[in-house]
Amino acid sequence: MATAPLRCAMLALNSPGYRSLALGYLRAYAQSDRRLAGRVAFETLDLDTDVDPWWVAWRVLGLEPDVLAVSVTCWNARAVYEVCRIVASVRPECAIVLGGPEVGPAAAEVLAAHSEVGVIVRGEGELTFADLLAELAGGGKAWRVDGITLRRSGEIVATPDRALVANLDDLPSPYLTGVLTPVDGGAYLETYRGCPHRCAYCFEGKGYGRIRSFSDERIAAEIDFVAAAPGVSTFSFIDPVFNLTGERLRMLAARMAPHVARGVRLHTIEVDIERIDPEAAAVLRSAGVASVETGPQTIGAGALEACHRPFNAERFVAGVAALRQTGISCECDLIVGLPGDDAYDFLAGLRFVLALDPGKIQSSTLHVLPGTELWERAAELGLEFDREPPHEVIATPGIGFRDLRRAEVLASSLQTAYRARI
């Protein structure tokens, strides 16, 4: 008699309008794994963060899953934990597996705090998750899987770290396999993993240490597929730095060109603004880039040093000016509460970006994220922050609790006034 397949529900709580690329990768890889063929049945629930956790649990439980796998970020973590508690209460036999930047770097801590969670996948998840499913489907031993932290005999145990995927092309494309359907404005492509920068507050590089790229052919195939998808007129790239090199930028622009001619545009891509001159701006334009997002995050010397941020004001100004001349809207981001900054440094940053008239100014409060240098060095730097997600900073040696809140409100008011224009 054939055994019923393992029912695996994959859940993400996304910003409204978006779909989880991470779940897409996990599922595309697992579905391609011959060990799992016919033994695991997948169902993805891509829901918005504004859905009440009890209704999320309702949807999950309706699938009667044997495994619930959830992608966790600092933004959705509180809701995810609530969903997991409800699901575990109703369906205790369901194995709850979490992964993502919020839980991977703090796996033991999360397991200790959330008894309903059984396994945490650390780091890059595709291979680990597939191995884990293979063990669970075969009634095997999860502790044999590298790259996870789990409970074993009442203890929290971490298995050895897993090596990074050597060739990213080994990971099937979520789009080309049909796992993810591109939606207008909400589709993202990833052309490489890792980040050239080492900003102390950021987990964009995810500890990968080096940059690994998908092949040009794979990137081209994904661009062509997404850009030509019905109803898609805008999409974006999730790469930490779109203009990683001039050569790469020109390659992407050339690939985008026929789609740009049809009116397809790229929105909110992240760029290293200090490397944008009029020529690079023109290439971005030819790639269909309508808007970019960039720093400076801060202009305070102390914070720049503490966070290992390079900043050259002249080149930054020139970069924004080049984009403005090309008609590309630029969003300048600032962070309040960085170590080394005080309230007046933040105000100076606001004045700096305002004087550039970049198009959009976005200020956010520092989040001390798991896995980042600031998370590790919080005590040494005197950072008081909320241990609960989203880990917002509470006070620093340079700016107290009340002035932090004031700076947030001031910045919000300024953004409103800046945005209100003809």
Place this chain on the structure above:
Amino acid sequence: MIRFADILVGNGGQVRCSRCHGEPQPASYRPAEEIAREISMACALWDGMPGPNILLTGAEPFGHPELPALVAAATDAHCRRLCLDTDALALRSPQNAGGSLMAGVRHLRWTILGGTPGVHDALYGEPGALDASVEGIRSFASIASDEALSISVTAVVPVCRHNAHDLPAAAGLAVDAGVDRILLHVEDGGLDLASALPWMSAACDTGVVNGVWVEVEGVPFCLLPGYDLHVADAVRERPGAKTPLCATCALDRVCAGAPAGASADQLATLSPPPFAARLAVSVSRARGVDA
């Protein structure tokens, strides 16, 4: 931080404390052509970013018979932000609110004298004025929301001895009306700042806990210890200033300042000398209005 060039559309008739300034004088207006020329010149000569930004002030702009032409002059001159200094009464009419929005008005400076009719209406001299003006602001905001237009409304409270006690209520009312910024502008040279400061602090707190920024004009840093970020100079003019709070201050030339390195607690014990209040007002006036 966002500067506006003040263009006078006329004189008189604005919301002011009748006990300080006497009975309101009827507004008189300048010719539209003259104003339009000034708008055009201000935009052409604009030398900073972001901008150009124009504030139509001096008299109630909705009283100007050719306001649409003035707004058109601003948009023709590529004005980025057009602000009206208004009592908002005319905005109760959806035609006025919608018409000004469609024409390009995105910013309002809305003057209130208090947060309760008992203060505002009494000082303004017109029963029902406060409720009517709140209605105008809500009408403007509602239409902007329907049209998906980004707007910014600053509630300006001219602070004097007759309304200082009502500042927290004024902040609460402004928050409730939907403004995104409140400006407390000290304009009374005879105001006892020492007794008014607690009300200003409370108004700042009322705004902040409701997510609305409150800025204070006409008070030196040293008089608002712990609230120095709210002082307009901190936001607009101090390039990366650090403690001590009065390291760079508009009053530097005449004031010895607080002891270097003084803590906020120590600063709080300083008794403001009588001249400080008068000086603060004159400095504020000399600096001019900055929306």
